[in-house]
Amino acid sequence: MTFQSKTGAMNIFNLIKSLCLLWTKLRILKPSNTNRAWAEIDLSALKHNVEVFQGLLPAECKLMAVVKANAYGHGDIIVAKALNKLGVFAFAVATLEEGIHLRKNGIKGEILILGYTDPCNADCLVRYKLTQAVIDQQYANLLDKNEKKIKVHLKIDTGMHRIGIDYSDISQIESVFKLKNLRVEGMFTHLCVSDSLADKDVSYTDIQIKRFFEVVDILKSKNYDAGKLHIQATYGVLNYSGLPCDYARLGLGLYGLLSTNGRTRVEPDLQPVLSVRARISTVRQIKAGESVSYGREFIAKDDFKTATVAIGYADGIPRNYSGADAYVLLHSKKAPILGRICMDQLIIDATHIEKAMPGDIVTIIGCDGNEIVRGEDVADKCGTITNELLSRLSNRLNRVVIKG
Numbered sequence: 001m002t003f004q005s006k007t008g009a010m011n012i013f014n015l016i017k018s019l020c021l022l023w024t025k026l027r028i029l030k031p032s033n034t035n036r037a038w039a040e041i042d043l044s045a046l047k048h049n050v051e052v053f054q055g056l057l058p059a060e061c062k063l064m065a066v067v068k069a070n071a072y073g074h075g076d077i078i079v080a081k082a083l084n085k086l087g088v089f090a091f092a093v094a095t096l097e098e099g100i101h102l103r104k105n106g107i108k109g110e111i112l113i114l115g116y117t118d119p120c121n122a123d124c125l126v127r128y129k130l131t132q133a134v135i136d137q138q139y140a141n142l143l144d145k146n147e148k149k150i151k152v153h154l155k156i157d158t159g160m161h162r163i164g165i166d167y168s169d170i171s172q173i174e175s176v177f178k179l180k181n182l183r184v185e186g187m188f189t190h191l192c193v194s195d196s197l198a199d200k201d202v203s204y205t206d207i208q209i210k211r212f213f214e215v216v217d218i219l220k221s222k223n224y225d226a227g228k229l230h231i232q233a234t235y236g237v238l239n240y241s242g243l244p245c246d247y248a249r250l251g252l253g254l255y256g257l258l259s260t261n262g263r264t265r266v267e268p269d270l271q272p273v274l275s276v277r278a279r280i281s282t283v284r285q286i287k288a289g290e291s292v293s294y295g296r297e298f299i300a301k302d303d304f305k306t307a308t309v310a311i312g313y314a315d316g317i318p319r320n321y322s323g324a325d326a327y328v329l330l331h332s333k334k335a336p337i338l339g340r341i342c343m344d345q346l347i348i349d350a351t352h353i354e355k356a357m358p359g360d361i362v363t364i365i366g367c368d369g370n371e372i373v374r375g376e377d378v379a380d381k382c383g384t385i386t387n388e389l390l391s392r393l394s395n396r397l398n399r400v401v402i403k404g
């Protein structure tokens with residue numbers, strides 16, 4: 001009897017204990033989001049850039065914020081929510097899943113899918129109120145087989161030769177307007193050399209723009225309503241800002257960066273939205289002649305103090321940034337990356353940084369004191385453009401919102 005009631009009490013005790021443990025696991029034991037490596041998202045910089053672009057564009061031309069690829073690595077929901085608050089109600093994504101993700105998180109406004117969606121998923125377009133780019137006539141016909149009305153923007157190929165109906169094929173373009181289940185709400189094209197100010201590239205872009213507006217005029221003369229017109233991405237705005245469009249599809253520029261270090265016709269003061277930071281895990285002494293990291297590519301000429309940083313190529317810091325005259329910032333000083341970047345860690349020279357300690361914050365992209373590592377320079381040293389660098393920042397980096 002006593003024995004039995006004792007086990008009963010034990011069972012209840014154990015149950016409470018397990019529930020407490022579960023509660024702890026679910027609620028309390030959440031690591032801080034600056035635990036190891038993270039990306040800081042500066043929403044004041046985003047606001048600044050939105051205002052800069054609104055100032056550059058004609059009053060009737062609105063921003064269509066391109067938030068594909070997790071908003072170029074910035075966090076699509078963080079960015080799109082902030083933009084909704086700033087009065088931006090048009091978005092572009094690359095995929096159906098990206099569009100659904102925005103809707104499920106309450107993002108308001110038009111969401112255009114710039115790329116391919118399998119026509120068998122047309123129901124999702126309707127259900128989540130997404131607008132699909134029409135890739136060509138064959139695609140339009142397949143999409144039209146759906147019973148419900150689908151909103152589309154018609155893509156016109158004016159010379160990029162990627163997707164879109166050829167500008168000269170007016171009968172194909174017209175045929176899309178006649179499909180009973182497609183509602184054409186816009187028409188757009190994409191420029192392929194608008195970033196270059198070389199004469200031949202400027203004339204090519206001028207031709208692309210001319211071809212697009214020719215199609216617009218022909219459609220008007222035939223009483224078709226092409227809806228919202230849009231041509232420019234970031235470089236289109238910076239080099240051809242005055243076009244009479246309804247939208248500019250802005251990606252990179254909104255994030256405060258350019259693809260490379262080249263010149264543009266207007267050079268507004270944009271502020272980078274993202275910084276990448278990580279913590280030092282350990283500081284150690286390396287003797288002259290000893291090597292650092294895989295492959296023993298770096299051999300110390302003198303005695304060295306190194307610091308190991310908890311970030312690597314699985315976080316999106318390209319492996320080929322190693323040995324590219326690459327450095328990070330620590331206590332507002334430059335600290336060169338030594339040897340090969342590993343999957344989850346990299347090692348820096350901290351010989352000249354007396355204060356270096358485990359737990360210290362290292363800046364891989366961004367500002368620290370008077371020093372800055374620009375995204376454009378990192379991309380350049382990696383032999384790529386910022387678009388690729390940013391869009392490949394991994395989900396393992398926590399996104400931490402700051403406000404200037």
Ligand SMILES: *Cc1c(COP(=O)(O)O)cnc(C)c1O
Nearest residue numbers: 066114190233234249250251252
């Ligand atoms: C990605 C993309 C954009 C945005 O380009 P940015 O140069 O980042 O501004 C615009 N239009 C299309 C069709 C795109 O694929």
